[in-house]
Amino acid sequence: MKQTFGTLTVKTAMLVIFALLLFAPFLFQDIRALEVAARICIFIVLVASYDLLIGYTGIVSFAHTMFFGFGAYGSAIALKQMGPGWDAVALGTAAGVLVSLVVATAIGLVSLRVKAIFFAMITLAAASVVLVLASQLSQITGGEDGMTYRTPDLFKTATKLLVADDGKVVRWFGVKLNGKLAAYYFVFFTSLVLFLVMLRITVSPLGTVLKAIRENEARAEAIGYRVVAYRTFVFCLSAVVASLAGSIYALWLKYTGPDTALSFAIMIDILLMVVIGGMGTMWGAVIGAVLMVMAQYYLRDLMGAASEAVAGIPLLPELLAPDRWLFWLGIIFILLVYFFPKGIVGTLNTKGVRS
């Protein structure tokens, strides 16, 4: 890819986002901001793993939150049943990955041969079944209420990572070196590693085959690639990564329920993020996740402020009332899709390049 204004913009944005997330606890010293930063990290991984499917290989699946949920519920159930130890974390995460792998392989082998639309329907059905199961098996899953649990001591807010002579927790730039900070950096670095692994896969020989399958499945088969095997593999791979992201999120939130880990609302968020950011780019996942999560958390506040600012002018305060934030979010989406038909990163990458 030639260096152009567009690609340069994307690269700069990536560096800025990376720096902001890396120093988030120091830059934004409030609980809510850290919550947003951690959610962004996890959704970058989740959306990037979905991009491997939809953007790189051209597989449309509606079961991605299901795998996210397997990971989250795996960790949550293990922590709830076994107590807050690292053994529970390891076992829960491994169980989540294993279940994801088995289910993904089963769905993949049975249905990746059929037409794309049928495959999408099958994933939708599987995800619905799991959602119903999670709310019905309330003995194990906590049902609709979900479950709260304790995580390993390292991540407790009361844990002091460094203690000064007077027995108080050490502060760096005014930030307490406590368990919350440890938890954030655990989320940040595991997400970073998972993202980099996926990024590397996209430029591996396997990544090139995935693109070939997306571009022309029949020809990829004709030149000697077993399309079904590759599709099943990438479906399993993305399922495992989604499951790991779920486990990390469960550790961070200390709560797992249908709304945080399994609902179709999350699936729609993932779809929107990947479309807004740009399919088949990986960087699009980063941009999409950042914009969406920020909008979900801050658009209401922003509109509240805007509404007050225009108080006295007729109609405008009504339009900008915080309760209408979903309406504005919808308008922003439509504008983004209109002006960035290939997603933000996809469109920027082609800016200045003759195609």
Next chain:
Amino acid sequence: MPQPSLSTTDLTIRFGGHVAVNRVSCDFHPGETTVIVGPNGAGKTTYFNLISGQLTASEGTVHKGGLDITRMSPSTRAKHGLGRAFQLTNLFPQLCVLENIRLAVQARAGAGWGLLRTAASLTHLTDAAQGYLEAAHLTDKADIPAAALPHGDQRKLEVALLMAMEPDIYMFDEPTAGMSLDQAPAVLDLIATIKSDPTKTVLLVEHKMDVVRALADRIIVLHNGELLADGAPDEVMSSQIVRDVYLGTATEETA
């Protein structure tokens, strides 16, 4: 006669009540270029699809060498040395020209499952791909997406993609379809190069009589899914039955 490199025995496919290819038995040999002719709807492309695996036979068998490949997937057949180019341009449109070829080289090298290295670091594959581009006179267009190529260059890329597979059996489905008179020779030269290798078997579906005359060692005629004639070009072209069903209609079409 040596063992055929490819043979079909009573090869048949039905779509509902319609028999598209009906009990076609034919042997093909290394060093021989066979042109398959017949009017539209005669089953030429369907016959090709049965051999390369896009369709699976209702009855009959396909053997490559001594190997029964009748039930194999297209990718497995490709690994056994069966290469196919398509009538309608069938490339990876958004990928650049070099990447199109590199994918075929990579498939043959069995490197598609590689996860630990980057594709760019496998320079021997890229170098090999460059070689095929050069042979097809596409080197200066290596970085252009395949979809952005003019039609003639897309046809060349189609042939280069097949050459990069290095098959034993080359199957061309109207390789010069839609090409202008001045572009066609470039593709025909490529095919002539392949044809000059005595270990390669070439199958060609073609309408244009000058192409048929230039390349054919042997002609088979399909009509309504059945094998109507099989023999040396002069012999087949002069037979009355072939004139009636094929050449007659062809001259009317071109007139």
